[in-house]
Amino acid sequence: MGPGPSDVNPRVLSALGRPTIGHLDPQFFMLMDEVKSLLQYAFKTKNDLTIPISAPGSAGMEACFVNLVEPGDKVVVCSNGVFGGRMAENVRRVGGQLILLEEEWGKPVNPEKLDALLSKNPDVSIVAFVHAETSTGVRSDAEHLCRIAKNYDCLVILDCVTSLGGIEVSLDEWKVDAAYSGSQKCLSCVPGLSPLSFSDAALKKLKNRKSPVNSWFLDLNLITDYWSGSEKRSYHHTAPVNSIYGLHEALIILKEEGLERSWDRHRQNHVLLRDHLEGIGLRFIVDEPYRLPQLNAVSIPDSVDEQAIRKSLLNDFDLEIGAGLGSLAGKIWRIGLMGYASNNGNVLYCVNALKEALSKNS
């Protein structure tokens, strides 16, 4: 019950162990097509380029920036946590001109500030932000932020690593141009894959680049030749066949439950956890309307040795919860209720374990 990897559904673990077939086997091509269509369902998009990148979420993030940002492009990154900071680092490394819109950690990105910034910088071509900040448990209003970016004709890059499957993500309705996620959060698959989706406008920007993409491994011009639905697929790299078996199974599980029911379950279990945690005096660091149900960040009471508590949970209760990152290190815990792990039993187990650990260590 940390910030991810979440507990993996046994069906996914079992799918992982199926015999490996070739990455150019016609049977595997059929599986790839199913994965594409299941990812389109999960992302709520018709984007044809909707595929898993063969590496963790950080590589999905890099794939967006390295394909869409050319040297000199002006890019606004709205940063309110660790992963916004990582986006900014990506812009720097790819040679973009970074405009950083910083927000206090634990607060959502502020739409008015974005509007004001874009009105003063009409040559910005890309806006990027994190939908669900895993470092703080805050949800930004993606729909609103996308609307503003679109008013200024900007492409939008959206980090959906922790949101996908846990709260609403609607790429087409919100007009997101490039989105990436991770397999190991609310999809409850093993870590190692990054679902990614590009709109037609994003593809157009990619096709019209003046300079080559500086990564060969993440060059979507080449990757799409392998993932395209056509008969004639070109080998690019060896796909992580078994991990894709796992993702396929995880997405089938999501579709069986249904997106809306999954979001609902995440909300209900969050409410249950919230009531219990507040009952033992723990406070959420995020204001109620912006709390992520799948990532519950609470302040650590003074006088509590937070490392001792986490160690006791891990050793005595086999239970992992997350520590704070960056400026929140030592100040918060992050309790994940993601995907398969978001259930009633886990909430009660966690609360009871936490109570015991707190009473033993105080």
Next chain:
Amino acid sequence: MGPGPSDVNPRVLSALGRPTIGHLDPQFFMLMDEVKSLLQYAFKTKNDLTIPISAPGSAGMEACFVNLVEPGDKVVVCSNGVFGGRMAENVRRVGGQLILLEEEWGKPVNPEKLDALLSKNPDVSIVAFVHAETSTGVRSDAEHLCRIAKNYDCLVILDCVTSLGGIEVSLDEWKVDAAYSGSQKCLSCVPGLSPLSFSDAALKKLKNRKSPVNSWFLDLNLITDYWSGSEKRSYHHTAPVNSIYGLHEALIILKEEGLERSWDRHRQNHVLLRDHLEGIGLRFIVDEPYRLPQLNAVSIPDSVDEQAIRKSLLNDFDLEIGAGLGSLAGKIWRIGLMGYASNNGNVLYCVNALKEALSKNS
């Protein structure tokens, strides 16, 4: 029995399905340390930076070039197949000055030509080549080529994707500075990880870079903070936990057998296959001293519909063999005898299936 992914040992498939634990769990750190030490055994090196990159072999290749080559650096790539060509593409994208030493496909890299080239270009700082070209089945004499590169004070980048575990690889003895491999060839693990090793000299070049590494995901300055054996590990990206369970098991299997015995087994099964294939009139495209036992490339007889044969093998015999790539497409088959798949039974099964398919389709 294609050019990889090879058939995965059931012990590895079973390890993959173990419950996922956190990438910051102390138990996982212990596993990481074991993987490092097992990889040092496999690569025959004491290099401390010997780790799996969290993505396929192509990302391991990119990690070497993106960390070691700065814009303007003169790099010699010796290319005698598809993967040498990919190395050259990496040098171009990272802004290096490429000097391409091309050799006919199916021939090993020529040491005399490398020597002559380096003597004419004293400002070359890096030499890169492929040890075992998966596209043609040829082995280049890595020891000899490294010795020449060292005479000119060059760093050496070595592609060991198909060699590691199947033929001798001795990084320290040969003085290789950066090597990468793939999990899915002679290690018989699932595809998706790229074992990598950097020498002290390579690390020094990395630490003294004037420009930042242009990939965040592959920046070894950051990755080593997570993989270092120290108490204080820094989170970089979420490691592909279950794939690393698989690699761990695959490396234990290799160590149980012993490197030398594994090389020996690969050689013996190759000889058996060679005798049978030559018995039915198939000819190897590589001269005997340079043939890879794990990747057997044979010419397709005139009048044979090669696609029909491969389709028949796949559909009637559940057997995959590889087609030719690039200029060898339609001209050769590539039969893998890699890792777990390199055994007597597979050789006989393959030869009999091929005989039947050839007689049915001629």
